[in-house]
Amino acid sequence: MIRKKITKKEILIGVACTLFIITLLTFYIWHQAETIRLGYKTRELEEEIFNLKKEIDQLEAEKASLLSLERVEGIARKKLKMSPPEEQQIIQKSHTKDARDR
Numbered sequence: 001m002i003r004k005k006i007t008k009k010e011i012l013i014g015v016a017c018t019l020f021i022i023t024l025l026t027f028y029i030w031h032q033a034e035t036i037r038l039g040y041k042t043r044e045l046e047e048e049i050f051n052l053k054k055e056i057d058q059l060e061a062e063k064a065s066l067l068s069l070e071r072v073e074g075i076a077r078k079k080l081k082m083s084p085p086e087e088q089q090i091i092q093k094s095h096t097k098d099a100r101d102r
Contacts, residue, residue, distance in 0.1 A: 065071070076082040
């Protein structure tokens with residue numbers, strides 16, 4: 001049996017092909033890992049958005065209860081010792097053109 005001698009050019013081509021395949025596989029693995037990482041990050045951000053929307057709803061409900069007219073009136077009467085205005089304390093503002101010119 002006679003073995004064919006491998007030339008330097010053939011060795012160089014083999015090494016180049018091997019490096020190219022290793023580079024492609026490395027890129028593919030990196031791409032898959034990055035896709036998975038971004039998927040986890042997306043899920044985490046979606047969960048944070050959901051929690052923030054829930055918190056906004058709770059704060060809006062709290063705001064509505066704190067600004068309810070009954071509550072404000074109760075605080076004004078009890079804590080601030082206010083009473084409804086008397087008739088002479090009420091000033092009616094006219095919306096006619098003559099009243100605006102004065």
